[in-house]
Amino acid sequence: MIKALEKLGTEVLDGLEMAGRTCNLLLLTLWQMLQPPYRFYPIVRQMYFIGARSISLIIISGVTIGMVLGLQFYYILARFGSVNLLGQGVALGVIRELGPVMTALMVVGRAGSAITAELGIMRTTSQIDALECMAISPGKFMVGPKVIAGILSVPLLTHIFDFVALFGGYFVGVVMFSVPEGSYMNGMVDAVQWVDVRLGLVKSLIFGLLVTLICCAQGYYMHLTKAGSQGAEGVSFVTTNAVVLSSIAVLFSDFLIGALLP
Amino acid sequence: MTSPTPSLNITGNAIEVRKLTVDYGARRILSNIDLDIPSGKVSVIMGGSGTGKSTLLRCILGLKLPTSGSIHMLGTDITTATTAQLYQLRKQTGVAFQGGALFSSMSVAENIQLALREHTNLDESTIQIMTRIKLDMVDMLHAEHLMPSELSGGMTKRAALARAIIMDPKLLFFDEPSAGLDPSTSAELDELILLLRDSLKMTIVVVTHELESAFKIADQISIMGKGIILATGTPEEIRASADPEVQGLLHRKPRETVVDTEAHLKALVGETS
Ligand SMILES: Nc1ncnc2c1ncn2[C@@H]1O[C@H](COP(=O)(O)OP(=O)(O)O)[C@@H](O)[C@H]1O
Ligand SMILES: [Mg+2]
Numbered sequence: 001m002i003k004a005l006e007k008l009g010t011e012v013l014d015g016l017e018m019a020g021r022t023c024n025l026l027l028l029t030l031w032q033m034l035q036p037p038y039r040f041y042p043i044v045r046q047m048y049f050i051g052a053r054s055i056s057l058i059i060i061s062g063v064t065i066g067m068v069l070g071l072q073f074y075y076i077l078a079r080f081g082s083v084n085l086l087g088q089g090v091a092l093g094v095i096r097e098l099g100p101v102m103t104a105l106m107v108v109g110r111a112g113s114a115i116t117a118e119l120g121i122m123r124t125t126s127q128i129d130a131l132e133c134m135a136i137s138p139g140k141f142m143v144g145p146k147v148i149a150g151i152l153s154v155p156l157l158t159h160i161f162d163f164v165a166l167f168g169g170y171f172v173g174v175v176m177f178s179v180p181e182g183s184y185m186n187g188m189v190d191a192v193q194w195v196d197v198r199l200g201l202v203k204s205l206i207f208g209l210l211v212t213l214i215c216c217a218q219g220y221y222m223h224l225t226k227a228g229s230q231g232a233e234g235v236s237f238v239t240t241n242a243v244v245l246s247s248i249a250v251l252f253s254d255f256l257i258g259a260l261l262p
Numbered sequence: 263m264t265s266p267t268p269s270l271n272i273t274g275n276a277i278e279v280r281k282l283t284v285d286y287g288a289r290r291i292l293s294n295i296d297l298d299i300p301s302g303k304v305s306v307i308m309g310g311s312g313t314g315k316s317t318l319l320r321c322i323l324g325l326k327l328p329t330s331g332s333i334h335m336l337g338t339d340i341t342t343a344t345t346a347q348l349y350q351l352r353k354q355t356g357v358a359f360q361g362g363a364l365f366s367s368m369s370v371a372e373n374i375q376l377a378l379r380e381h382t383n384l385d386e387s388t389i390q391i392m393t394r395i396k397l398d399m400v401d402m403l404h405a406e407h408l409m410p411s412e413l414s415g416g417m418t419k420r421a422a423l424a425r426a427i428i429m430d431p432k433l434l435f436f437d438e439p440s441a442g443l444d445p446s447t448s449a450e451l452d453e454l455i456l457l458l459r460d461s462l463k464m465t466i467v468v469v470t471h472e473l474e475s476a477f478k479i480a481d482q483i484s485i486m487g488k489g490i491i492l493a494t495g496t497p498e499e500i501r502a503s504a505d506p507e508v509q510g511l512l513h514r515k516p517r518e519t520v521v522d523t524e525a526h527l528k529a530l531v532g533e534t535s
Contacts, residue, residue, distance in 0.1 A: 118367075126363035129325050134377045135352040141380075 042145035051153030066168025087187035090169035104207035119219025150212030218242035282331035309486030356426030
Protein backbone atom coordinates (compact mmCIF):
# COMPACT_ATOMS: atom_id res chain seq x y z
CA MET A 1 0.00 0.00 0.00
CA ILE A 2 2.75 2.39 1.05
CA LYS A 3 4.74 1.14 -1.94
CA ALA A 4 1.85 1.90 -4.27
CA LEU A 5 1.42 5.40 -2.83
CA GLU A 6 5.15 5.97 -3.13
CA LYS A 7 5.03 4.90 -6.78
CA LEU A 8 2.06 7.17 -7.42
CA GLY A 9 3.96 10.03 -5.77
CA THR A 10 7.04 9.60 -7.95
CA GLU A 11 4.85 9.29 -11.04
CA VAL A 12 3.12 12.57 -10.20
CA LEU A 13 6.43 14.29 -9.49
CA ASP A 14 7.91 12.97 -12.76
CA GLY A 15 4.84 14.25 -14.57
CA LEU A 16 5.12 17.71 -13.02
CA GLU A 17 8.83 17.81 -13.81
CA MET A 18 8.13 16.95 -17.45
CA ALA A 19 5.41 19.62 -17.60
CA GLY A 20 7.94 22.14 -16.29
CA ARG A 21 10.49 21.05 -18.88
CA THR A 22 7.90 21.36 -21.64
CA CYS A 23 7.19 24.97 -20.64
CA ASN A 24 10.92 25.53 -20.44
CA LEU A 25 11.36 24.20 -23.97
CA LEU A 26 8.65 26.58 -25.19
CA LEU A 27 10.36 29.63 -23.66
CA LEU A 28 13.81 28.50 -24.77
CA THR A 29 12.65 27.92 -28.34
CA LEU A 30 10.75 31.20 -28.43
CA TRP A 31 13.85 33.06 -27.26
CA GLN A 32 16.11 31.34 -29.76
CA MET A 33 13.67 31.86 -32.63
CA LEU A 34 13.73 35.60 -31.93
CA GLN A 35 17.49 35.74 -32.53
CA PRO A 36 18.57 36.38 -36.12
CA PRO A 37 19.15 34.93 -38.67
CA TYR A 38 15.55 34.06 -39.54
CA ARG A 39 15.05 31.03 -41.72
CA PHE A 40 11.76 30.21 -43.35
CA TYR A 41 12.66 27.19 -45.41
CA PRO A 42 12.80 24.78 -42.42
CA ILE A 43 9.29 25.88 -41.43
CA VAL A 44 8.03 25.25 -44.96
CA ARG A 45 9.64 21.81 -44.90
CA GLN A 46 7.98 20.94 -41.61
CA MET A 47 4.65 22.25 -42.90
CA TYR A 48 5.02 19.91 -45.81
CA PHE A 49 5.69 17.04 -43.43
CA ILE A 50 3.09 17.85 -40.76
CA GLY A 51 0.53 19.47 -43.03
CA ALA A 52 0.67 18.52 -46.67
CA ARG A 53 1.37 14.85 -46.11
CA SER A 54 -1.60 14.58 -43.74
CA ILE A 55 -4.14 15.93 -46.22
CA SER A 56 -5.30 12.59 -47.63
CA LEU A 57 -5.80 11.21 -44.12
CA ILE A 58 -7.72 14.35 -43.13
CA ILE A 59 -9.96 14.13 -46.20
CA ILE A 60 -10.80 10.47 -45.67
CA SER A 61 -11.53 10.88 -41.96
CA GLY A 62 -13.39 14.15 -42.56
CA VAL A 63 -15.78 12.66 -45.13
CA THR A 64 -16.36 9.63 -42.91
CA ILE A 65 -17.07 11.65 -39.78
CA GLY A 66 -19.37 13.95 -41.77
CA MET A 67 -21.32 11.00 -43.10
CA VAL A 68 -21.59 9.36 -39.67
CA LEU A 69 -22.77 12.63 -38.18
CA GLY A 70 -25.32 13.09 -41.00
CA LEU A 71 -26.61 9.57 -40.42
CA GLN A 72 -26.99 9.82 -36.64
CA PHE A 73 -28.43 13.34 -36.67
CA TYR A 74 -30.91 12.26 -39.34
CA TYR A 75 -32.21 9.35 -37.24
CA ILE A 76 -32.41 11.48 -34.10
CA LEU A 77 -34.03 14.46 -35.78
CA ALA A 78 -36.46 12.18 -37.66
CA ARG A 79 -37.81 11.04 -34.27
CA PHE A 80 -38.80 14.63 -33.55
CA GLY A 81 -39.85 15.30 -37.10
CA SER A 82 -37.34 18.07 -37.58
CA VAL A 83 -34.96 16.79 -40.26
CA ASN A 84 -34.84 20.32 -41.64
CA LEU A 85 -32.40 21.04 -38.78
CA LEU A 86 -29.92 18.49 -40.17
CA GLY A 87 -27.71 21.08 -41.91
CA GLN A 88 -27.38 23.10 -38.71
CA GLY A 89 -26.63 20.09 -36.53
CA VAL A 90 -23.88 18.76 -38.77
CA ALA A 91 -22.32 22.18 -39.41
CA LEU A 92 -22.20 23.25 -35.76
CA GLY A 93 -20.99 19.85 -34.54
CA VAL A 94 -18.17 19.79 -37.07
CA ILE A 95 -17.03 23.40 -36.87
CA ARG A 96 -17.21 23.82 -33.10
CA GLU A 97 -16.08 20.41 -31.94
CA LEU A 98 -15.25 17.51 -34.20
CA GLY A 99 -13.21 19.36 -36.82
CA PRO A 100 -10.51 20.73 -34.52
CA VAL A 101 -10.39 17.70 -32.19
CA MET A 102 -10.32 15.00 -34.86
CA THR A 103 -7.76 16.90 -36.93
CA ALA A 104 -5.49 17.34 -33.91
CA LEU A 105 -5.75 13.66 -33.01
CA MET A 106 -4.91 12.68 -36.61
CA VAL A 107 -1.85 14.95 -36.49
CA VAL A 108 -0.79 13.35 -33.19
CA GLY A 109 -0.89 9.91 -34.74
CA ARG A 110 0.69 10.78 -38.04
CA ALA A 111 3.20 13.55 -37.33
CA GLY A 112 3.50 13.78 -33.54
CA SER A 113 4.80 10.27 -33.06
CA ALA A 114 7.33 10.80 -35.85
CA ILE A 115 8.53 14.06 -34.26
CA THR A 116 9.18 12.36 -30.91
CA ALA A 117 10.93 9.42 -32.50
CA GLU A 118 13.15 11.70 -34.58
CA LEU A 119 14.22 13.87 -31.64
CA GLY A 120 14.58 10.84 -29.36
CA ILE A 121 16.92 9.14 -31.81
CA MET A 122 18.86 12.38 -32.26
CA ARG A 123 19.25 12.55 -28.50
CA THR A 124 20.40 8.96 -28.01
CA THR A 125 22.91 9.16 -30.85
CA SER A 126 24.42 12.49 -29.64
CA GLN A 127 23.14 14.37 -32.70
CA ILE A 128 21.62 17.03 -30.45
CA ASP A 129 24.93 17.33 -28.58
CA ALA A 130 26.65 17.68 -31.95
CA LEU A 131 24.34 20.57 -32.84
CA GLU A 132 25.13 22.26 -29.51
CA CYS A 133 28.84 21.81 -30.14
CA MET A 134 28.51 23.44 -33.56
CA ALA A 135 26.96 26.47 -31.81
CA ILE A 136 23.62 25.76 -33.48
CA SER A 137 20.72 26.01 -31.02
CA PRO A 138 18.71 22.78 -31.18
CA GLY A 139 15.65 24.77 -30.13
CA LYS A 140 15.94 26.99 -33.16
CA PHE A 141 17.11 24.33 -35.57
CA MET A 142 14.96 21.35 -34.58
CA VAL A 143 12.10 22.38 -32.29
CA GLY A 144 11.06 25.85 -33.49
CA PRO A 145 10.25 24.97 -37.11
CA LYS A 146 8.17 22.00 -35.97
CA VAL A 147 6.14 23.99 -33.45
CA ILE A 148 5.52 26.90 -35.83
CA ALA A 149 4.58 24.47 -38.60
CA GLY A 150 2.17 22.81 -36.15
CA ILE A 151 0.54 26.11 -35.21
CA LEU A 152 0.09 26.96 -38.89
CA SER A 153 -0.79 23.52 -40.25
CA VAL A 154 -3.39 22.31 -37.77
CA PRO A 155 -5.82 25.22 -38.43
CA LEU A 156 -5.41 24.76 -42.19
CA LEU A 157 -6.00 21.02 -41.90
CA THR A 158 -8.99 21.72 -39.65
CA HIS A 159 -10.56 23.87 -42.36
CA ILE A 160 -10.08 21.13 -44.91
CA PHE A 161 -11.58 18.64 -42.46
CA ASP A 162 -14.58 20.92 -41.82
CA PHE A 163 -15.20 21.41 -45.52
CA VAL A 164 -15.16 17.75 -46.49
CA ALA A 165 -17.13 16.76 -43.36
CA LEU A 166 -19.91 19.18 -44.33
CA PHE A 167 -19.83 17.61 -47.76
CA GLY A 168 -20.14 14.13 -46.18
CA GLY A 169 -23.14 15.30 -44.15
CA TYR A 170 -24.68 16.79 -47.27
CA PHE A 171 -24.21 13.54 -49.13
CA VAL A 172 -26.00 11.50 -46.46
CA GLY A 173 -28.75 14.03 -45.81
CA VAL A 174 -29.59 15.33 -49.26
CA VAL A 175 -28.51 12.52 -51.57
CA MET A 176 -29.33 9.45 -49.43
CA PHE A 177 -32.24 10.62 -47.33
CA SER A 178 -33.60 13.29 -49.67
CA VAL A 179 -33.68 16.09 -47.12
CA PRO A 180 -34.61 19.17 -49.21
CA GLU A 181 -31.39 20.75 -50.42
CA GLY A 182 -32.63 24.25 -49.71
CA SER A 183 -33.38 23.59 -46.04
CA TYR A 184 -30.05 21.81 -45.55
CA MET A 185 -27.98 24.60 -47.11
CA ASN A 186 -29.92 27.49 -45.64
CA GLY A 187 -29.96 25.90 -42.20
CA MET A 188 -26.21 25.52 -42.35
CA VAL A 189 -25.59 29.09 -43.49
CA ASP A 190 -28.00 30.61 -40.99
CA ALA A 191 -26.84 28.58 -38.01
CA VAL A 192 -23.12 29.07 -38.27
CA GLN A 193 -21.99 32.38 -36.81
CA TRP A 194 -18.66 34.04 -36.44
CA VAL A 195 -18.32 32.85 -32.82
CA ASP A 196 -18.53 29.23 -33.98
CA VAL A 197 -15.83 29.71 -36.58
CA ARG A 198 -13.73 31.62 -34.06
CA LEU A 199 -14.05 28.83 -31.49
CA GLY A 200 -12.88 26.26 -34.03
CA LEU A 201 -9.97 28.46 -35.03
CA VAL A 202 -8.82 29.15 -31.47
CA LYS A 203 -9.04 25.45 -30.65
CA SER A 204 -7.04 24.38 -33.68
CA LEU A 205 -4.31 26.97 -33.04
CA ILE A 206 -3.90 25.83 -29.44
CA PHE A 207 -4.03 22.14 -30.40
CA GLY A 208 -1.33 22.73 -33.02
CA LEU A 209 0.93 24.25 -30.39
CA LEU A 210 0.20 21.65 -27.72
CA VAL A 211 0.67 18.61 -29.93
CA THR A 212 3.95 19.65 -31.52
CA LEU A 213 5.38 21.08 -28.29
CA ILE A 214 4.58 18.01 -26.18
CA CYS A 215 5.90 15.66 -28.85
CA CYS A 216 9.09 17.69 -29.23
CA ALA A 217 9.66 17.85 -25.47
CA GLN A 218 9.23 14.09 -25.02
CA GLY A 219 11.99 13.41 -27.53
CA TYR A 220 14.22 16.36 -26.70
CA TYR A 221 14.33 15.71 -22.94
CA MET A 222 14.43 11.95 -23.27
CA HIS A 223 17.89 11.77 -21.67
CA LEU A 224 16.55 13.24 -18.44
CA THR A 225 13.99 10.46 -17.96
CA LYS A 226 14.20 6.76 -17.13
CA ALA A 227 13.96 6.04 -20.85
CA GLY A 228 17.16 7.98 -21.47
CA SER A 229 19.51 5.06 -20.93
CA GLN A 230 17.44 2.48 -22.80
CA GLY A 231 18.34 3.26 -26.40
CA ALA A 232 15.84 2.05 -28.99
CA GLU A 233 13.42 0.81 -26.34
CA GLY A 234 13.58 4.21 -24.68
CA VAL A 235 12.67 5.91 -27.97
CA SER A 236 9.64 3.68 -28.39
CA PHE A 237 8.67 4.37 -24.77
CA VAL A 238 8.79 8.17 -25.11
CA THR A 239 6.99 7.98 -28.46
CA THR A 240 4.08 6.09 -26.92
CA ASN A 241 4.15 8.56 -24.04
CA ALA A 242 4.03 11.51 -26.43
CA VAL A 243 1.00 10.13 -28.29
CA VAL A 244 -0.90 9.45 -25.06
CA LEU A 245 0.00 12.76 -23.43
CA SER A 246 -0.70 14.96 -26.42
CA SER A 247 -4.04 13.21 -27.07
CA ILE A 248 -5.07 13.80 -23.46
CA ALA A 249 -3.87 17.39 -23.69
CA VAL A 250 -6.02 17.92 -26.80
CA LEU A 251 -9.16 16.46 -25.22
CA PHE A 252 -8.71 18.25 -21.91
CA SER A 253 -7.91 21.64 -23.40
CA ASP A 254 -10.88 21.14 -25.76
CA PHE A 255 -13.10 21.07 -22.68
CA LEU A 256 -11.33 24.04 -21.09
CA ILE A 257 -11.55 26.22 -24.18
CA GLY A 258 -15.18 25.23 -24.64
CA ALA A 259 -15.92 26.22 -21.05
CA LEU A 260 -14.06 29.54 -21.21
CA LEU A 261 -15.04 30.61 -24.72
CA PRO A 262 -18.79 30.36 -25.45
CA MET B 263 30.70 40.46 -26.09
CA THR B 264 31.15 41.23 -22.43
CA SER B 265 33.58 38.40 -21.78
CA PRO B 266 37.19 39.29 -21.31
CA THR B 267 38.83 36.72 -23.57
CA PRO B 268 42.57 37.11 -23.24
CA SER B 269 44.32 35.61 -26.24
CA LEU B 270 46.71 33.05 -24.91
CA ASN B 271 50.28 32.82 -26.09
CA ILE B 272 51.54 29.72 -27.83
CA THR B 273 53.11 28.28 -24.71
CA GLY B 274 49.98 28.73 -22.59
CA ASN B 275 47.24 26.29 -21.82
CA ALA B 276 44.15 26.17 -24.02
CA ILE B 277 42.20 24.35 -21.35
CA GLU B 278 42.66 24.25 -17.60
CA VAL B 279 40.56 21.84 -15.56
CA ARG B 280 40.64 22.34 -11.79
CA LYS B 281 39.24 20.11 -9.05
CA LEU B 282 36.57 18.74 -11.36
CA THR B 283 34.02 16.44 -9.73
CA VAL B 284 31.14 14.96 -11.69
CA ASP B 285 28.21 12.77 -10.63
CA TYR B 286 25.50 11.00 -12.57
CA GLY B 287 22.73 10.85 -9.99
CA ALA B 288 24.29 9.28 -6.93
CA ARG B 289 27.22 7.78 -8.86
CA ARG B 290 30.52 9.66 -8.74
CA ILE B 291 32.07 9.44 -12.20
CA LEU B 292 34.99 11.87 -11.90
CA SER B 293 36.59 13.01 -8.65
CA ASN B 294 38.82 16.01 -8.20
CA ILE B 295 40.41 16.05 -11.64
CA ASP B 296 43.17 18.52 -12.54
CA LEU B 297 44.26 18.71 -16.16
CA ASP B 298 46.08 21.19 -18.39
CA ILE B 299 45.80 21.00 -22.17
CA PRO B 300 48.70 22.91 -23.79
CA SER B 301 47.99 25.10 -26.84
CA GLY B 302 49.04 23.87 -30.24
CA LYS B 303 49.81 20.37 -29.05
CA VAL B 304 48.20 16.96 -29.28
CA SER B 305 47.04 15.82 -25.86
CA VAL B 306 45.87 12.26 -25.44
CA ILE B 307 43.58 11.12 -22.67
CA MET B 308 43.99 7.39 -22.28
CA GLY B 309 42.34 4.84 -20.03
CA GLY B 310 40.27 1.71 -19.93
CA SER B 311 36.63 1.79 -20.95
CA GLY B 312 34.24 3.19 -18.36
CA THR B 313 36.93 5.25 -16.61
CA GLY B 314 35.12 8.48 -17.50
CA LYS B 315 37.02 9.74 -20.55
CA SER B 316 33.92 10.64 -22.53
CA THR B 317 32.36 12.20 -19.44
CA LEU B 318 35.42 14.42 -18.98
CA LEU B 319 35.12 15.46 -22.61
CA ARG B 320 31.39 16.22 -22.23
CA CYS B 321 32.20 18.48 -19.27
CA ILE B 322 34.91 20.31 -21.17
CA LEU B 323 32.43 20.83 -24.02
CA GLY B 324 29.84 22.23 -21.64
CA LEU B 325 27.38 19.44 -22.36
CA LYS B 326 27.38 18.23 -18.75
CA LEU B 327 27.54 20.49 -15.74
CA PRO B 328 30.04 19.30 -13.13
CA THR B 329 29.11 18.93 -9.48
CA SER B 330 32.03 21.15 -8.56
CA GLY B 331 35.27 22.49 -9.98
CA SER B 332 36.13 24.81 -12.85
CA ILE B 333 37.03 24.42 -16.51
CA HIS B 334 38.71 27.33 -18.28
CA MET B 335 38.69 27.11 -22.04
CA LEU B 336 40.59 29.84 -23.94
CA GLY B 337 40.32 31.94 -20.79
CA THR B 338 36.58 31.57 -20.14
CA ASP B 339 35.23 29.47 -17.28
CA ILE B 340 32.66 27.35 -19.07
CA THR B 341 31.00 26.20 -15.85
CA THR B 342 29.80 29.77 -15.24
CA ALA B 343 29.72 31.09 -18.82
CA THR B 344 26.55 32.53 -20.35
CA THR B 345 24.98 30.77 -23.33
CA ALA B 346 26.31 33.50 -25.61
CA GLN B 347 29.87 33.04 -24.30
CA LEU B 348 29.55 29.27 -24.65
CA TYR B 349 28.38 29.59 -28.26
CA GLN B 350 31.23 31.99 -29.00
CA LEU B 351 33.70 29.38 -27.72
CA ARG B 352 31.98 26.58 -29.62
CA LYS B 353 32.44 28.40 -32.90
CA GLN B 354 36.18 27.91 -32.33
CA THR B 355 35.78 24.27 -31.37
CA GLY B 356 35.37 21.15 -33.45
CA VAL B 357 34.14 17.88 -32.01
CA ALA B 358 34.12 14.39 -33.48
CA PHE B 359 31.91 12.26 -31.25
CA GLN B 360 32.51 8.66 -30.32
CA GLY B 361 29.70 7.32 -32.52
CA GLY B 362 30.13 10.00 -35.18
CA ALA B 363 26.78 11.64 -34.35
CA LEU B 364 26.25 12.51 -38.03
CA PHE B 365 22.81 13.98 -38.73
CA SER B 366 21.01 10.98 -40.16
CA SER B 367 18.64 12.99 -42.36
CA MET B 368 21.49 14.74 -44.20
CA SER B 369 24.07 13.46 -46.68
CA VAL B 370 27.76 13.46 -45.77
CA ALA B 371 28.32 16.71 -47.65
CA GLU B 372 25.32 18.40 -46.02
CA ASN B 373 26.55 17.31 -42.60
CA ILE B 374 29.90 18.90 -43.25
CA GLN B 375 28.45 22.12 -44.68
CA LEU B 376 25.93 22.76 -41.93
CA ALA B 377 28.16 24.94 -39.73
CA LEU B 378 29.29 26.99 -42.75
CA ARG B 379 25.69 27.58 -43.78
CA GLU B 380 24.65 28.55 -40.27
CA HIS B 381 27.59 30.73 -39.28
CA THR B 382 28.94 32.29 -42.48
CA ASN B 383 27.58 34.09 -45.54
CA LEU B 384 29.79 32.30 -48.02
CA ASP B 385 28.38 31.72 -51.46
CA GLU B 386 27.37 28.29 -52.67
CA SER B 387 30.45 27.56 -54.79
CA THR B 388 32.86 28.46 -51.96
CA ILE B 389 30.93 26.19 -49.60
CA GLN B 390 31.17 23.35 -52.12
CA ILE B 391 34.90 23.84 -52.58
CA MET B 392 35.59 23.99 -48.83
CA THR B 393 33.52 20.84 -48.34
CA ARG B 394 35.54 18.98 -50.96
CA ILE B 395 38.85 20.15 -49.48
CA LYS B 396 37.91 18.74 -46.08
CA LEU B 397 36.48 15.56 -47.59
CA ASP B 398 39.72 15.11 -49.50
CA MET B 399 41.75 15.52 -46.31
CA VAL B 400 39.94 12.57 -44.76
CA ASP B 401 39.92 10.65 -48.06
CA MET B 402 36.14 10.67 -48.35
CA LEU B 403 35.56 12.52 -51.64
CA HIS B 404 33.91 9.47 -53.14
CA ALA B 405 31.32 9.39 -50.33
CA GLU B 406 30.13 12.98 -50.65
CA HIS B 407 26.55 12.10 -51.56
CA LEU B 408 26.10 9.06 -49.34
CA MET B 409 23.79 9.11 -46.33
CA PRO B 410 25.25 8.32 -42.87
CA SER B 411 23.44 4.98 -42.77
CA GLU B 412 25.35 3.92 -45.88
CA LEU B 413 28.79 4.45 -44.31
CA SER B 414 31.04 1.90 -42.65
CA GLY B 415 32.42 2.53 -39.16
CA GLY B 416 35.69 3.97 -40.42
CA MET B 417 33.96 6.17 -42.98
CA THR B 418 31.64 7.50 -40.27
CA LYS B 419 34.61 8.51 -38.11
CA ARG B 420 36.33 10.22 -41.02
CA ALA B 421 33.15 12.08 -42.02
CA ALA B 422 32.73 13.18 -38.40
CA LEU B 423 36.31 14.47 -38.40
CA ALA B 424 35.72 16.38 -41.64
CA ARG B 425 32.64 17.97 -40.07
CA ALA B 426 34.62 18.86 -36.96
CA ILE B 427 37.33 20.72 -38.89
CA ILE B 428 35.16 22.51 -41.45
CA MET B 429 35.38 25.84 -39.59
CA ASP B 430 39.15 25.48 -39.03
CA PRO B 431 38.69 25.43 -35.24
CA LYS B 432 41.38 26.38 -32.76
CA LEU B 433 40.46 23.39 -30.66
CA LEU B 434 39.65 19.91 -31.89
CA PHE B 435 38.22 17.11 -29.76
CA PHE B 436 38.22 13.56 -30.98
CA ASP B 437 36.60 10.77 -28.97
CA GLU B 438 37.97 7.30 -29.79
CA PRO B 439 39.18 7.99 -33.35
CA SER B 440 40.64 4.56 -33.95
CA ALA B 441 38.35 2.30 -31.92
CA GLY B 442 37.09 -0.45 -34.17
CA LEU B 443 39.08 0.61 -37.24
CA ASP B 444 41.44 -1.52 -39.30
CA PRO B 445 45.11 -0.74 -38.64
CA SER B 446 45.78 1.11 -41.90
CA THR B 447 42.75 3.42 -41.58
CA SER B 448 43.68 4.06 -37.99
CA ALA B 449 47.25 4.93 -39.02
CA GLU B 450 45.88 7.34 -41.65
CA LEU B 451 43.81 9.08 -39.01
CA ASP B 452 46.88 9.44 -36.80
CA GLU B 453 48.77 11.06 -39.69
CA LEU B 454 45.87 13.41 -40.29
CA ILE B 455 45.78 14.49 -36.64
CA LEU B 456 49.50 15.33 -36.76
CA LEU B 457 48.98 17.19 -40.05
CA LEU B 458 46.23 19.30 -38.48
CA ARG B 459 48.47 20.16 -35.55
CA ASP B 460 51.43 21.11 -37.75
CA SER B 461 49.68 22.89 -40.61
CA LEU B 462 46.76 24.56 -38.85
CA LYS B 463 48.34 24.86 -35.37
CA MET B 464 45.29 23.30 -33.81
CA THR B 465 45.11 22.30 -30.18
CA ILE B 466 43.93 18.72 -30.32
CA VAL B 467 42.51 16.53 -27.58
CA VAL B 468 42.23 12.85 -28.44
CA VAL B 469 40.48 10.34 -26.22
CA THR B 470 41.54 6.79 -26.87
CA HIS B 471 42.36 3.44 -25.37
CA GLU B 472 44.73 2.43 -28.15
CA LEU B 473 48.29 2.43 -26.82
CA GLU B 474 50.16 2.43 -30.07
CA SER B 475 48.24 5.28 -31.63
CA ALA B 476 48.44 7.29 -28.40
CA PHE B 477 52.23 7.14 -28.24
CA LYS B 478 52.52 7.94 -31.94
CA ILE B 479 50.56 11.18 -31.90
CA ALA B 480 50.81 12.50 -28.35
CA ASP B 481 52.81 15.49 -27.12
CA GLN B 482 51.19 14.95 -23.73
CA ILE B 483 49.49 11.87 -22.35
CA SER B 484 47.13 11.67 -19.40
CA ILE B 485 46.33 8.26 -18.04
CA MET B 486 42.93 7.82 -16.43
CA GLY B 487 41.94 5.28 -13.83
CA LYS B 488 38.40 4.97 -12.50
CA GLY B 489 37.33 8.62 -12.20
CA ILE B 490 40.81 10.00 -11.59
CA ILE B 491 43.91 10.97 -13.54
CA LEU B 492 46.77 8.69 -12.60
CA ALA B 493 49.55 10.50 -14.41
CA THR B 494 50.13 13.25 -16.95
CA GLY B 495 53.32 13.85 -18.91
CA THR B 496 55.21 13.45 -22.15
CA PRO B 497 55.19 9.96 -23.69
CA GLU B 498 58.70 9.38 -22.28
CA GLU B 499 57.63 10.41 -18.80
CA ILE B 500 54.61 8.13 -18.95
CA ARG B 501 56.75 5.19 -20.08
CA ALA B 502 59.06 5.81 -17.15
CA SER B 503 56.22 6.20 -14.66
CA ALA B 504 56.53 4.18 -11.47
CA ASP B 505 52.77 3.98 -10.90
CA PRO B 506 51.85 0.28 -11.02
CA GLU B 507 48.42 1.00 -12.53
CA VAL B 508 49.98 3.05 -15.34
CA GLN B 509 52.51 0.30 -15.98
CA GLY B 510 49.69 -2.25 -15.93
CA LEU B 511 47.85 -0.31 -18.63
CA LEU B 512 51.01 0.15 -20.71
CA HIS B 513 51.84 -3.52 -20.60
CA ARG B 514 48.27 -4.64 -21.06
CA LYS B 515 48.23 -6.48 -17.76
CA PRO B 516 44.81 -7.51 -16.48
CA ARG B 517 43.62 -5.42 -13.57
CA GLU B 518 44.58 -6.53 -10.02
CA THR B 519 44.18 -10.25 -9.46
CA VAL B 520 41.41 -11.53 -7.21
CA VAL B 521 42.74 -12.04 -3.70
CA ASP B 522 39.78 -13.48 -1.86
CA THR B 523 38.48 -16.19 -4.16
CA GLU B 524 35.61 -17.13 -1.90
CA ALA B 525 34.31 -13.56 -1.63
CA HIS B 526 34.61 -13.18 -5.39
CA LEU B 527 32.59 -16.33 -6.00
CA LYS B 528 29.97 -15.15 -3.53
CA ALA B 529 29.72 -11.83 -5.33
CA LEU B 530 29.22 -13.66 -8.61
CA VAL B 531 26.27 -15.64 -7.31
CA GLY B 532 24.83 -12.51 -5.74
CA GLU B 533 25.55 -13.18 -2.05
CA THR B 534 27.01 -10.45 0.06
CA SER B 535 29.01 -11.46 3.08
N1 LIG C 1 24.30 9.50 -19.29
C1 LIG C 1 24.82 8.74 -18.29
N2 LIG C 1 24.07 8.44 -17.21
C2 LIG C 1 24.56 7.70 -16.21
N3 LIG C 1 25.81 7.21 -16.17
C3 LIG C 1 26.62 7.48 -17.21
C4 LIG C 1 26.17 8.25 -18.32
N4 LIG C 1 27.19 8.35 -19.21
C5 LIG C 1 28.22 7.68 -18.67
N5 LIG C 1 27.89 7.14 -17.47
C6 LIG C 1 28.76 6.36 -16.60
O1 LIG C 1 29.96 7.07 -16.43
C7 LIG C 1 31.05 6.18 -16.44
C8 LIG C 1 32.09 6.67 -17.41
O2 LIG C 1 31.55 6.62 -18.71
P1 LIG C 1 32.34 7.19 -19.95
O3 LIG C 1 32.75 8.58 -19.65
O4 LIG C 1 31.49 7.00 -21.16
O5 LIG C 1 33.58 6.23 -20.00
P2 LIG C 1 34.68 6.04 -21.15
O6 LIG C 1 34.42 7.03 -22.23
O7 LIG C 1 35.97 6.23 -20.47
O8 LIG C 1 34.53 4.64 -21.64
C9 LIG C 1 30.52 4.80 -16.77
O9 LIG C 1 30.50 4.05 -15.58
C10 LIG C 1 29.13 5.04 -17.24
O10 LIG C 1 28.29 4.02 -16.79
MG1 LIG D 1 33.98 6.87 -24.25
